[in-house]
Amino acid sequence: xxxxxASRGWRWLPFDETLNxxxxxxxxxxxxxxxxxxxxxxxxxxxxxxxxxxDILVLRYYQDxxxxxxxxxxxxxxxxxxxxxxxxxxxxxxxxxxxFGNEAGPIESLS
Numbered sequence: 001x002x003x004x005x006a007s008r009g010w011r012w013l014p015f016d017e018t019l020n021x022x023x024x025x026x027x028x029x030x031x032x033x034x035x036x037x038x039x040x041x042x043x044x045x046x047x048x049x050x051x052x053x054x055d056i057l058v059l060r061y062y063q064d065x066x067x068x069x070x071x072x073x074x075x076x077x078x079x080x081x082x083x084x085x086x087x088x089x090x091x092x093x094x095x096x097x098x099x100f101g102n103e104a105g106p107i108e109s110l111s
Contacts, residue, residue: 041100048095053088060085 046054059065059073071081 045092045096045099048099049088049092052084053091056081056084056088057092 046057049057056070056074059070060067065073067081067085068078070085071078074081074084076084
């Protein structure tokens, strides 16, 4: 019994191969700062988008789900998920342009 209780305290962590990996030269401090800046811009615009559009964008771009998987999560047809995703992208683009005044930047990754 004591051994069973003691074993609950142990946590096995998988060995992470990336711990011994050499850093990627493309990930310079400047590039890392740019990436964080882009993420902040996307987050700022995403918070202005209505919840129903935000949800589908999060499922697609943050959770990396396919349209078929999104349709299962939302309980709608695949074509309805495609339409919702298209409308969410359009709404995001409108908010981005209204906020920042141009169409360059992170918005290109949503197309």
